[in-house]
Amino acid sequence: xxxxxxxxxxxxxxxxxxxRLQSVLPNGAVISNETETKAYECDALSAYRCPPLCAVLPxxxxxxxxxxxxxxxxxVPVVPRGAGTSLAGGALPTADSVILGVARMSDVxxxxxxNRFVRVQSGRTNLSVTGAVEEEGFFYAPDPSSQLxxxxxxxxxxxxxxxxxxKYGVTTNNLLGVVMVLMDGTVVEVGxxxxxxxxxxxxxxxxxxxxxxxxxxxxxxxxxxKPEGARPVLIGFDSNEVAGACxxxxxxxxxxxxxxxFMDRPCIKATEAFxxxxxxxxxxxxxxxxxGSDAEIDAQLEVIMAIAERHNPVEMRESKSxxxxxxxxxxxxxxxxxxxxxNDYMCLDGTIPVSELPYVLKRIGEMSMEYGLDVGNVFHAxxxxxxxxxxxxxxxxxxxEKCEAFGADVxxxxxxxxxxxxxxxxxxxxxxxxxxxQFTGADLEAQLRVKDVxxxxxxxxxxKVFPLDxxxxxxxxx
Amino acid sequence: xxxxxxxxxxxxxxxxxxxxxxxxxGNGTRGVTCxxxxxxxxxxxxxxxxxxxxxTVVAAAGTPLADIEAAxxxxxxxxxxxxxxxxxxxxxxxxxxxxxxxxxxxxxxxRVQAGACRDSLIGVRFVDGRGDxxxxxxxxxxxxxxxxxxxxxxxxHGTLGVISEVAFKVLPDVEATAxxxxxxxxxxxxxxxxxxxxxxPYEVSGASxxxxxxxxxxxxxxxxxxxxxxVAYRAEQLRMLLAGFxxxxxxxxxxxNLTEWQRVRDVAAFExxxxxxxxxxxxxxxxxxxxxxxxxxxxxxxxxxxxxWALMPQGVDVRAKTGGVRGHATLVRGTDxxxxxxxxxxxxxxxxxxxxxxxxxxxxxxxxxx
Numbered sequence: 001x002x003x004x005x006x007x008x009x010x011x012x013x014x015x016x017x018x019x020r021l022q023s024v025l026p027n028g029a030v031i032s033n034e035t036e037t038k039a040y041e042c043d044a045l046s047a048y049r050c051p052p053l054c055a056v057l058p059x060x061x062x063x064x065x066x067x068x069x070x071x072x073x074x075x076v077p078v079v080p081r082g083a084g085t086s087l088a089g090g091a092l093p094t095a096d097s098v099i100l101g102v103a104r105m106s107d108v109x110x111x112x113x114x115n116r117f118v119r120v121q122s123g124r125t126n127l128s129v130t131g132a133v134e135e136e137g138f139f140y141a142p143d144p145s146s147q148l149x150x151x152x153x154x155x156x157x158x159x160x161x162x163x164x165x166x167k168y169g170v171t172t173n174n175l176l177g178v179v180m181v182l183m184d185g186t187v188v189e190v191g192x193x194x195x196x197x198x199x200x201x202x203x204x205x206x207x208x209x210x211x212x213x214x215x216x217x218x219x220x221x222x223x224x225x226k227p228e229g230a231r232p233v234l235i236g237f238d239s240n241e242v243a244g245a246c247x248x249x250x251x252x253x254x255x256x257x258x259x260x261x262f263m264d265r266p267c268i269k270a271t272e273a274f275x276x277x278x279x280x281x282x283x284x285x286x287x288x289x290x291x292g293s294d295a296e297i298d299a300q301l302e303v304i305m306a307i308a309e310r311h312n313p314v315e316m317r318e319s320k321s322x323x324x325x326x327x328x329x330x331x332x333x334x335x336x337x338x339x340x341x342x343n344d345y346m347c348l349d350g351t352i353p354v355s356e357l358p359y360v361l362k363r364i365g366e367m368s369m370e371y372g373l374d375v376g377n378v379f380h381a382x383x384x385x386x387x388x389x390x391x392x393x394x395x396x397x398x399x400x401e402k403c404e405a406f407g408a409d410v411x412x413x414x415x416x417x418x419x420x421x422x423x424x425x426x427x428x429x430x431x432x433x434x435x436x437x438q439f440t441g442a443d444l445e446a447q448l449r450v451k452d453v454x455x456x457x458x459x460x461x462x463x464k465v466f467p468l469d470x471x472x473x474x475x476x477x478x
Numbered sequence: 479x480x481x482x483x484x485x486x487x488x489x490x491x492x493x494x495x496x497x498x499x500x501x502x503x504g505n506g507t508r509g510v511t512c513x514x515x516x517x518x519x520x521x522x523x524x525x526x527x528x529x530x531x532x533x534t535v536v537a538a539a540g541t542p543l544a545d546i547e548a549a550x551x552x553x554x555x556x557x558x559x560x561x562x563x564x565x566x567x568x569x570x571x572x573x574x575x576x577x578x579x580x581x582x583x584x585x586x587x588x589r590v591q592a593g594a595c596r597d598s599l600i601g602v603r604f605v606d607g608r609g610d611x612x613x614x615x616x617x618x619x620x621x622x623x624x625x626x627x628x629x630x631x632x633x634x635h636g637t638l639g640v641i642s643e644v645a646f647k648v649l650p651d652v653e654a655t656a657x658x659x660x661x662x663x664x665x666x667x668x669x670x671x672x673x674x675x676x677x678x679p680y681e682v683s684g685a686s687x688x689x690x691x692x693x694x695x696x697x698x699x700x701x702x703x704x705x706x707x708x709v710a711y712r713a714e715q716l717r718m719l720l721a722g723f724x725x726x727x728x729x730x731x732x733x734x735n736l737t738e739w740q741r742v743r744d745v746a747a748f749e750x751x752x753x754x755x756x757x758x759x760x761x762x763x764x765x766x767x768x769x770x771x772x773x774x775x776x777x778x779x780x781x782x783x784x785x786x787w788a789l790m791p792q793g794v795d796v797r798a799k800t801g802g803v804r805g806h807a808t809l810v811r812g813t814d815x816x817x818x819x820x821x822x823x824x825x826x827x828x829x830x831x832x833x834x835x836x837x838x839x840x841x842x843x844x845x846x847x848x
Contacts (some may be wrong), residue, residue: 016640114673115761137679159622170620172629188824193761195589198806199821199847200638200829204596205628208622225679248531253649254554296708351618354532384532385620423620431623438623442610446836447625450508451833465624 001048001429004463004475009332010053010076016075018054024066031055040081040099045089045430047333047400052079052093054297057104061179061187061217068215069185071098077459078183080211083125083155085146087347088428089159090210094463100215102153108132117176117193122153124436129221138223144424145336153417156216159208161424166382167258169226170424177220179357180206192220196260202416205450210426213454227291232300235308235329236282236315236468242312243284243356246311250288251354255303260382261287261332264361267339267376274338277331286381287332291344335378336389343391346403350414351385351423363413364388371406381400385423386414400462411438427465435467444470483522486603486611486642492517493640494609499844502636504540504575508582509568509811512846519577522642525549527617534617536645539577546576548647559595560586564583566749569810577641586743587684587701590781592649596632601645604631612639616651619647636843652703656713656737657729660720662695666766669783671723673762675700676782678719680712685782686742701739721838738774745778746763754812756796758786760805768800772790774792820848
């Protein structure tokens with residue numbers, strides 16, 4: 001992936017920029033020496049690295065505003081960073097950019113159980129939002145697999161999902177309001193504790209805008225009462241097609257599981273070798289989880305197992321206890337780690353209509369042969385959000401490029417069958433150049449115009465989301 | 479003059495060559511008025527894709543809601559967000575269209591559980607004020623590719639573009655409904671009871687309150703939906719949880735429950751009464767104080783108190799009376815104030831900037847949103 005050439009004038013002006021930033025921030029909040037800025041050179045898409053000009057770690061909205069005002073005045077690009085867990089390169093800096101990290105903004109500002117919301121600073125991690133309200137029996141629903149580390153700011157930027165969004169929706173469905181700072185330093189408050197904000201749905205627009213419209217400093221999040229309980233059933237099949245058909249039948253039957261996870265043979269094999277979860281030896285397996293009281297769970301699992309029975313499963317394991325549930329989830333939760341043990345991997349997240357699942361899996365298998373790279377599939381089957389993990393060797397010249405070409409072909413296939421490039425990870429730099437496969441020139445122009453309104457100088461995370469040639473004129477005009 | 483394009487291409491041409499303002503409607507059942515030639519999407523009709531196994535339906539903007547509901551019902555599914563029918567309240571006629579519902583982001587009592595119309599909307603196609611055909615989202619329920627213009631279009635009241643096609647995530651219909659009724663609660667207690675219910679693990683799908691009438695006690699209703707055994711269990715649990723608020727009665731009759739909640743959804747209690755109808759969105763716990771400040775002729779609370787319907791005499795500015803409370807008010811019936819609450823400060827500038835980008839000539843439902 002190409003990144004724009006850094007602006008020499010900004011590089012030459014580093015000392016002055018750093019001094020001005022230091023003047024509005026507490027001691028130690030500006031990181032500018034070259035050993036320390038290395039910590040901000042990449043996110044979880046670690047194949048791409050570039051240390052920023054400097055990094056700043058403000059502690060509140062006013063400080064963020066002051067930083068942005070300075071960068072706006074001096075024409076310095078700003079790359080917002082949550083916890084740096086983006087798989088799409090959303091927080092990748094350029095050498096002439098300031099990283100604005102929200103890591104020191106992690107306070108809970110307000111909890112309100114009667115109105116079912118929590119207000120937090122945006123650097124708070126996803127799981128610790130739930131941590132702040134679980135004693136009262138509540139939780140925050142979106143659960144990206146990086147939830148232990150990832151920040152709400154990044155969740156909002158990428159509109160993150162998770163395994164349980166079939167029932168609870170993704171970030172945008174659980175976000176009630178934000179405080180956001182525009183590139184010129186203006187602080188705006190969008191939405192709040194009331195359900196419907198007036199005017200245009202700017203909140204919906206901001207969520208998923210990949211840090212290109214403003215820097216979110218505070219978020220009002222919907223919290224939900226925890227279900228009485230949850231238990232999964234594991235079902236093994238002797239083909240991907242049959243497993244796919246079973247997913248569709250479960251959904252049609254009127255049961256709404258909280259999660260339907262799918263793993264194919266390569267992934268099951270890798271997981272078994274790594275985590276020893278005791279999964280059956282089969283082509284595909286589903287983990288279907290339902291919630292409610294014990295009796296309600298039993299009743300729903302019974303319906304699901306009756307449907308699965310019609311598809312001749314090779315094995316079914318109904319969890320009867322927390323211990324059994326943990327065992328069923330163990331393999332799924334260690335899938336990424338297991339694949340990482342075998343080799344470096346690239347994780348895609350194209351989404352497809354559920355009905356296209358068997359066809360797309362078959363094509364991915366064929367492409368895997370053509371490219372000579374192994375692929376494991378583990379994904380959220382209920383909503384068609386796929387996660388093919390393509391294995392490659394970073395030390396082997398040409399392997400990364402081959403892997404990226406393979407990945408691009410898979411994503412084009414997703415679009416071709418009626419799906420999209422990314423279901424929950426975001427475009428970042430990773431899928432930037434494929435945007436033209438999903439959108440027309442006019443579609444992209446409409447999105448660029450939206451950024452023009454919020455950030456006319458194109459200083460916020462400018463080299464992301466759009467193909468570089470598409471955004472070139474606007475970036476140059478800064 | 480009235481324009482009635484029958485496909486997206488005609489719609490695009492009609493907008494591109496328009497010489498003056500256009501008033502965008504489906505079949506005009508929601509009483510929105512502004513100046514200009516009428517441009518109706520009613521002739522762009524039909525379900526273009528329905529995959530029950532993927533919980534997805536796609537339809538042209540002018541498709542009557544009734545057609546979509548019938549198609550979904552035949553597969554045991556439904557739209558999650560329970561859109562209001564405005565015809566009774568406004569005295570309008572014609573078939574409400576799915577495009578109109580999206581344009582105004584119309585959501586009913588199930589909003590508290592299933593989200594608003596915009597939360598089920600997964601894709602839109604529309605024509606902007608230049609006549610360009612644009613799309614955002616698609617037909618899959620998880621999609622973060624590019625900016626989410628889907629949400630922006632929902633509730634934009636046609637001011638950013640005329641919607642030509644919409645795609646939704648749908649949900650299975652339910653086997654049973656139970657409603658727990660509590661009588662005689664003052665507003666503050668009712669909101670508290672509804673909060674307890676919504677904060678319980680029993681998956682409440684509706685929470686409404688009709689304050690005391692002239693000769694009737696107040697009624698608070700809490701709705702549960704799902705499998706029969708499950709609903710029965712949860713209703714009983716809920717009755718016990720709320721025992722401190724009085725003796726709850728559980729209603730299981732499907733026909734009666736359906737009628738009661740349609741009446742809440744459509745604010746049927748205000749039909750035939752004169753005066754302005756206001757729809758006020760607040761934090762639920764602020765509702766009792768707002769209701770007290772309004773001194774309305776009639777009130778209905780939905781969304782656990784988060785939505786206040788108020789029947790007010792003409793000439794009374796609800797926004798002035800609720801000024802100290804965060805939220806916003808829409809004048810749904812009446813003409814003596816702006817229909818939509820004007821935005822202020824930097825947000826107003828951003829919205830104006832967006833309108834200028836999508837509709838540079840300012841011809842789409844001009845002035846409706848500011």
